[in-house]
Amino acid sequence: MNPITHLLEIDRLQTVFWNGREEVAAIEDVSFSLRAGETIGIVGESGCGKSVTSLSIMRLLGQNGRIRRGEIRFNSRNLVAESEKELRSLRGKEIAMIFQEPMTSLNPVLTIGHQLVEMIRCHTSLSRREAKAYAMEMLKKVGLPQAKDLMSVYPHTLSGGMRQRIMIAMALSCKPRLLIADEPTTALDVTIQAQILELMKSLRKESGAAIMLITHDLGVVAEMADRVVVMYAGQIVEEADVFTLFREPKHPYTQGLMASIPRVQGENERLRAIPGTVPSIRKMPKGCRFHTRCEWAAERCRQEQPQLESVGGEHQVRCWIVQEQASPLPVSANFQHQEAGV
Amino acid sequence: MMTASSPLLQIEQLKTYYPIKKGVFSRTVGHVKAVDDVSLCIYEGETLGLVGESGCGKSSFGRSIVRLEDPYEGRIWFDNEDITSRKQKELKRVRTRLQIIFQDPYASLNPRQRVADILAEPYIAHKLVPRSEVQVRVNRLLDMVGLPKAYKNRYPHEFSGGQRQRIGIARAIAFEPKLIVCDEPVSALDVSIQAQILNLLADLQQELNLTYLFIAHGIGAVKYISTRVAVMYLGKIVEIGDKDELFRSPKHPYTQILLQAYPKPDPTLRGDKRIVIQGDVPSPAHPPAGCRFHTRCPYVQAVCRSEEPALGPDAHAVACHYPLA
Numbered sequence: 331m332n333p334i335t336h337l338l339e340i341d342r343l344q345t346v347f348w349n350g351r352e353e354v355a356a357i358e359d360v361s362f363s364l365r366a367g368e369t370i371g372i373v374g375e376s377g378c379g380k381s382v383t384s385l386s387i388m389r390l391l392g393q394n395g396r397i398r399r400g401e402i403r404f405n406s407r408n409l410v411a412e413s414e415k416e417l418r419s420l421r422g423k424e425i426a427m428i429f430q431e432p433m434t435s436l437n438p439v440l441t442i443g444h445q446l447v448e449m450i451r452c453h454t455s456l457s458r459r460e461a462k463a464y465a466m467e468m469l470k471k472v473g474l475p476q477a478k479d480l481m482s483v484y485p486h487t488l489s490g491g492m493r494q495r496i497m498i499a500m501a502l503s504c505k506p507r508l509l510i511a512d513e514p515t516t517a518l519d520v521t522i523q524a525q526i527l528e529l530m531k532s533l534r535k536e537s538g539a540a541i542m543l544i545t546h547d548l549g550v551v552a553e554m555a556d557r558v559v560v561m562y563a564g565q566i567v568e569e570a571d572v573f574t575l576f577r578e579p580k581h582p583y584t585q586g587l588m589a590s591i592p593r594v595q596g597e598n599e600r601l602r603a604i605p606g607t608v609p610s611i612r613k614m615p616k617g618c619r620f621h622t623r624c625e626w627a628a629e630r631c632r633q634e635q636p637q638l639e640s641v642g643g644e645h646q647v648r649c650w651i652v653q654e655q656a657s658p659l660p661v662s663a664n665f666q667h668q669e670a671g672v
Numbered sequence: 673m674m675t676a677s678s679p680l681l682q683i684e685q686l687k688t689y690y691p692i693k694k695g696v697f698s699r700t701v702g703h704v705k706a707v708d709d710v711s712l713c714i715y716e717g718e719t720l721g722l723v724g725e726s727g728c729g730k731s732s733f734g735r736s737i738v739r740l741e742d743p744y745e746g747r748i749w750f751d752n753e754d755i756t757s758r759k760q761k762e763l764k765r766v767r768t769r770l771q772i773i774f775q776d777p778y779a780s781l782n783p784r785q786r787v788a789d790i791l792a793e794p795y796i797a798h799k800l801v802p803r804s805e806v807q808v809r810v811n812r813l814l815d816m817v818g819l820p821k822a823y824k825n826r827y828p829h830e831f832s833g834g835q836r837q838r839i840g841i842a843r844a845i846a847f848e849p850k851l852i853v854c855d856e857p858v859s860a861l862d863v864s865i866q867a868q869i870l871n872l873l874a875d876l877q878q879e880l881n882l883t884y885l886f887i888a889h890g891i892g893a894v895k896y897i898s899t900r901v902a903v904m905y906l907g908k909i910v911e912i913g914d915k916d917e918l919f920r921s922p923k924h925p926y927t928q929i930l931l932q933a934y935p936k937p938d939p940t941l942r943g944d945k946r947i948v949i950q951g952d953v954p955s956p957a958h959p960p961a962g963c964r965f966h967t968r969c970p971y972v973q974a975v976c977r978s979e980e981p982a983l984g985p986d987a988h989a990v991a992c993h994y995p996l997a
């Protein structure tokens with residue numbers, strides 16, 4: 331590989347939470363990187379660790395959480411080792427985040443204008459008046475032309491779509507180099523979602539910010555991402571560029587996810603659901619974490635944990651079956667047996 | 673097509689209004705017109721999908737049908753019986769044939785009851801099955817919705833979202849109802865679990881000859897499960913028709929936009945020309961005059977601002993002055 335400078339490199343990250351008796355790992359062995367200007371999509375089902383990954387980057391894990399292993403290099407600085415003070419100056423300025431629930435991240439007792447101005451002043455040397463003018467400029471940019479009136483209203487009087495626009499205005503007001511958007515459109519209607527996605531696209535073009543887009547909606551990923559990371563039960567199970575991932579998903583979980591989406595185009599075939607449910611982080615299955623739901627699972631999958639490995643170029647998969655198939659080594663008898671059965 | 677069979681449910685000019693109250697005397701100063709003059713039929717054995725944006729009145733419509741809301745005006749005929757003004761006591765008899773399942777199965781299950789008791793309750797309450805047979809029935813229900821019998825003694829919080837929805841479905845089918853209103857039954861579930869529940873609903877429909885009103889805002893799920901589809905905007909049906917036809921050639925601009933706005937799970941389709949409509953859904957307390965969609969419609973003409981278009985009687989009907997070709 332040619333030496334590409336990455337804006338963000340996450341290396342074998344493990345984040346744990348104290349549950350009163352022991353520390354439980356919410357994410358494990360998470361590694362991926364992001365170039366400047368690139369958009370990476372993080373997909374996976376509820377509880378698989380998407381938000382914990384992004385909160386780890388921001389080091390906003392609360393009292394019970396900590397990064398136990400791994401590195402997060404942003405612009406070649408290891409954020410895991412930085413002081414809280416250093417991080418505070420990065421947050422909101424170089425790395426901004428749109429949180430999963432726009433209502434909880436806006437303060438209900440402060441006006442929109444107050445919150446925007448404070449946020450901008452916190453990270454720039456603008457005067458109050460300048461900050462106010464700049465805040466209104468940002469509101470106009472996210473498609474809220476009535477900026478002047480909006481400055482004096484409280485969050486609860488606004489619709490979900492408007493609140494989300496304000497969150498985006500806030501996040502972008504300090505021209506971050508990395509924008510983390512955690513389910514930015516999940517609570518919104520499709521027509522409003524389309525507005526927000528178009529907005530994010532045009533802002534991305536203008537600012538050149540790298541975006542980490544977290545969602546469980548494969549449609550949103552297909553629309554926005556350059557590369558995709560698929561997470562399952564706290565681990566990355568597949569990573570590829572967006573076209574490769576949708577054309578030839580390799581991991582049985584990714585394949586299952588794709589087969590589960592009811593298609594708007596094309597014929598109605600019976601949906602291929604993934605059987606069973608996601609395991610709890612307190613009781614992870616031995617071996618491959620997906621083996622309890624995998625129709626391909628062989629003995630090795632039940633015993634040994636597979637690693638995330640390349641199956642060609644930048645396409646990486648964490649699956650024994652796929653890796654054995656890709657390698658020139660003889661395929662195990664067990665797998666051939668499985669294949670014949672499908 | 674099911675249009676040849678007789679309607680199982682017939683709705684005539686249904687209005688469901690919620691009063692807006694103000695002041696010390698709680699005077700009614702206006703109404704939220706959640707459902708505003710809706711007429712439609714649901715035929716035996718079909719699934720009518722109902723789509724539309726948040727707040728357009730889908731749940732109010734579904735809840736009115738099962739009489740969890742009292743209609744302000746209009747008529748509801750179910751199974752050749754006018755149930756519009758049936759008293760709650762008389763409704764008990766109707767409800768064995770007319771059921772509803774909700775988006776959040778957790779909220780609709782009693783957290784202090786074991787699954788076995790939750791499922792036994794309707795049999796005991798309606799005294800339609802001898803006591804001795806109740807457990808047999810409960811086992812059969814669990815079997816039908818794919819829950820292991822070993823789970824019988826667990827409480828709702830010990831189940832995952834998908835499993836809880838299965839319990840909700842089991843309860844709804846206890847009396848082999850004719851019609852089930854499904855109000856966003858999969859919206860709160862993960863993608864892989866959504867597919868399990870959609871498949872289960874489709875299987876049960878076959879097995880029990882069920883009729884569904886399937887409410888959702890996810891276009892994909894509606895396309896998968898429906899026979900016909902109705903599109904709702906601000907309390908009104910703006911288009912209704914056979915699923916394939918409506919998806920192939922939508923006639924209402926709002927339907928067209930809804931179908932386009934949905935991000936397709938295929939990156940090669942990105943950059944497709946799509947119309948993005950601006951603005952939010954107007955308030956149902958003060959709906960715009962004329963066509964309710966005119967404030968956001970990209971094709972709006974003068975007449976749309978003053979005259980309300982009517983939904984025609986056709987099989988594929990649209991309420992628009994200038995329907996798309």
Ligand SMILES: Nc1ncnc2c1ncn2[C@@H]1O[C@H](COP(=O)(O)OP(=O)(O)OP(=O)(O)O)[C@@H](O)[C@H]1O
Binds near residue numbers: 356374377381394
């Ligand atoms: N503060 C916390 N304390 C303890 N456990 C936590 C905490 N935050 C997250 N977890 C656990 O970590 C796991 C991953 O959670 P996370 O919020 O990252 O999931 P997610 O992929 O973002 O899911 P969703 O799609 O529902 O937002 C979950 O099992 C969750 O219960």
Ligand SMILES: Nc1ncnc2c1ncn2[C@@H]1O[C@H](COP(=O)(O)OP(=O)(O)OP(=O)(O)O)[C@@H](O)[C@H]1O
Binds near residue numbers: 690727731
């Ligand atoms: N009990 C109530 N009292 C007053 N207003 C209500 C009540 N229930 C619903 N409404 C209002 O009626 C309108 C229609 O609501 P409804 O819940 O039927 O919409 P919906 O289409 O089901 O939306 P969603 O997709 O968000 O579930 C909304 O404006 C809502 O605020």
Ligand SMILES: [Mg+2]
Binds near residue numbers: 380381382430512
């Ligand atoms: Mg999350």
Ligand SMILES: [Mg+2]
Binds near residue numbers: 730732855
């Ligand atoms: Mg609803």
